[in-house]
Every structure is written in C-alpha cells, then in structure tokens.
Amino acid sequence: xxxxxxxxxxxxxxxxxxxxxxKLPGNGEERFFxxxxxxxxxxxxxxxxxxxxxxxxxxxxxxxTLWGYKLLRLLLGMGHTPALRH
Numbered sequence: 001x002x003x004x005x006x007x008x009x010x011x012x013x014x015x016x017x018x019x020x021x022x023k024l025p026g027n028g029e030e031r032f033f034x035x036x037x038x039x040x041x042x043x044x045x046x047x048x049x050x051x052x053x054x055x056x057x058x059x060x061x062x063x064x065t066l067w068g069y070k071l072l073r074l075l076l077g078m079g080h081t082p083a084l085r086h
Contacts, residue, residue, distance in 0.1 A: 001021055001023060002018060002024055002032075003018070003021050004019060005018055005034055005035070007032035007034055008033050012026075014032075016032060
C-alpha cells in the first residue's frame, strides 16, 4: 500500500498516479520511486538541455572516430587488402 502521489518505474517507464492509498500496478518485484512534482519541473528541462547539447557532440565524435580509423588504415597500407575492404 502506498499513499497518494505519482510513482515512476525507471526500468519499464511506467508512471502510476495514485489518487488514494492503494496498491501499485504490476507484480510485487517491480520497483517504483515516488516522484515529487517540483523536482520533475527542475529535472525535465535540465535533461532536455543535456540531450540537445550532447547529441551533436556524440555525432561529431563518432564521425571523427570512423573517418580517423579509415584514414589510419589507409596510411598504414591496410586499406587495399581484399579481406579488409568493406
């Protein structure tokens, strides 16, 4: 039995809003965390900002790594063997 409020299961992404004291959905082994609305108002914009900033950084890093690897193989003479060609 839990009290009134919002409960979040991060493993399944389930958000349960309890209007009164009752049992949470799911089996007894699932874990739910009580969500404070004021905390979510602060965390949501910060998480969005991190996503918007880090996604282009991850793209540039993966692009640079891929082409750096291909350039290194070419410079070392490993790029022309039939077994390694993609």
